Amino acid sequence: MNVDLALEQLLDARTAEVYTKEELHKKLQRSAETGIPLRVKLGVDPTAPDIHLGHTVVLRKMRAFQDLGHTGVLIIGDYTALVGDPTGRSKTRPQLSYEEIEHNAATYREQVFKILDPERTEIVHNGDWFKKLSFGEVLRLTSRFTVARLLERDDFANRFSKNLPISLHEVMYPIMQAYDSVMVRADVELGATEQTFNILMGRQLQENMGQERQIGLLAPILTGTCGSVRMSKSIGNYIGIAESPSEIFGKTMSIPDNLIGEYLRLASEFEADEVERFERSLSDGSANPRDVKFQLARHLVSLYHGDDAADKAGSEFEQIFSKRDLPDEMPVLELKRDELEEGRIWIVKLLKLANAASSNSNAIGLVQQGAVQLDGARVDADAPDVKIESGMTLKVGKRRFFRIELSN
């Protein structure tokens, strides 16, 4: 493989910054000559286990390295998760228990191979080395860093200037991440741009400990479905790759129009010229944003669930939202006959049985707002005891449907 071409491929839209391009070129060159693959590190935090589109940007970058013959080293940060990455946070994260972390890590491993090449992936836990360090060794390690240097980090600096707390263990996070790089002898470390500081620390520590420093390759941060802040599970503005086809489809359709380009560029597998064509048609008005979004949604579903699922999700979406029809399949709400009184049930009770309302008040609110329909007829808040027959359809809001089945 031609090194210049490889470099060009690696530095596509999914790369925001490289530290440094020259060094990367050199490493690629040497690897090509010696046949020794580069070790490309990515640390993952098993705090929120579900991989979402935001993670895929960087995972696809790792895949790109793997396709060029290099080795992906995935570090499950079971020990760093005990700290919680303070990146981008104005608050200390809650610490997770070891059991939660293990469970999350397992989920992560399951999902990650939807993108990575298992043949070229090493998975390690950083607890493997951290749990063996003695306190003396920790002290020796920390002596290589200074407080002033650590306070250069944006989020620490911000919090510091706003008089918000910074716990000492949080400061350990970048140090631990840097040490990971040393332990796996990383040639390249991947991460989103918010990881800049941590990754540069790794470079510094590797040099300090007599290794060649790693390349930092930073991916852009994907904006969440809300359109304003980064995609994050804890915020809830995410599209998870393990989510159901209809969820992925629907959530994609719900992104603000001005986000379409970003998703095409960072989260899709469309070729660069296709992306460009889409973007041009959007900006010159020749395409309806809805239609482009529709194609994007189909594409994303097929990436994680296959073409058939994508077709189905697409037609279901049209059925429900364009034609305002009922979906072909809907969850069944089983209702025992003795829940009814003379064939009637209090609508609030029904909503709670369907798990469509969190409380009676919530359910009453929904009814009053006209969000509840039975067989297409709006439930009147003044007549809350509704007659139920088997096979009826309950609709709550625009997108929650249930088929009611009576049983004894």
Added chain:
RNA sequence: GGGGAGAUACCCAAGCGGUCAAAGGGGGCAGGCUGUAAACCUGUUGGCGUAGCCUUCGGAGGUUCGAACCCUCCUCUCCCCA
């Protein structure tokens, strides 16, 4: 160690003795509209069979007819001084 400031609902943030289930914003949910679960507009957002009642304002006590608001102690955070 000494002095000062603060902790309010999912988040930010008002309130400083009754009219406070608690302003405003964000987020969530819903309705309208539409090209979509975009945008925009409107409503709603502690619990209870829907009436008033119950439980909320860091924790525990206290003062008062009455406390998110006053007092005491405790926990946590920040600032200044050393």
